[in-house]
């Protein structure tokens with residue numbers, strides 16, 4: 001059985017006191033969580049330690065929004081996978097489209113980030129997704145397939161077991177424009193088939209594929225009810241306790 005995950009991505013939002021208040025409101029709710037039904041909180045790196053202390057169980061964990069592709073050294077402003085591990089962080093988002101766009105992160109660099117995380121026993125949440133021009137040209141499957149191949153296919157099958165991928169069509173991020181339930185399912189099934197072509201069906205069926213792009217309380221149940229949609233990576237709506245709580249409760 002693969003994990004169903006509701007992951008928040010706060011991006012560069014909220015003060016620490018607003019963040020604490022949000023997490024306190026979230027954890028005051030009752031959720032049926034377990035190791036296959038988890039909540040992940042992607043908070044700014046300066047908040048990781050504090051928010052980690054507030055997480056009541058192993059089923060609600062903090063997530064770094066990024067990590068360096070280097071091990072250590074003279075890289076001002078960077079945070080390494082080993083640093084994240086040393087403060088008890090077990091998950092990190094890599095390859096978010098905003099990192100790809102504003103920090104020129106390539107598929108090759110993201111392969112290195114994935115390597116650093118796995119070397120330190122962190123779980124990557126690998127983001128992929130196409131821009132609007134690619135969707136309009138109808139070549140989104142090839143585009144996303146290349147992102148997966150170039151950043152992940154050097155990994156051994158054992159590393160892909162239980163891996164987490166987030167499909168985030170760039171045209172749906174922060175735009176209020178969600179992929180239709182059918183578009184999400186079609187791409188998620190495609191991603192799973194790309195993984196299966198390299199690693200086989202057993203590994204592919206263990207991979208959690210989250211949908212991201214204007215997920216909100218009002219569309220989460222429909223999106224998550226698709227057989228290949230294993231939860232969501234949520235930006236704007238994760239900043240509102242009632243919205244994100246409802247999204248958590250919408251997990252399969």
Ligand code: PGA
Pocket residue numbers: 009168172173174175176212213214215233234235236237
């Ligand atoms: P959004 O962001 O939910 O605000 O569209 C999703 C993301 O970028 O992770």
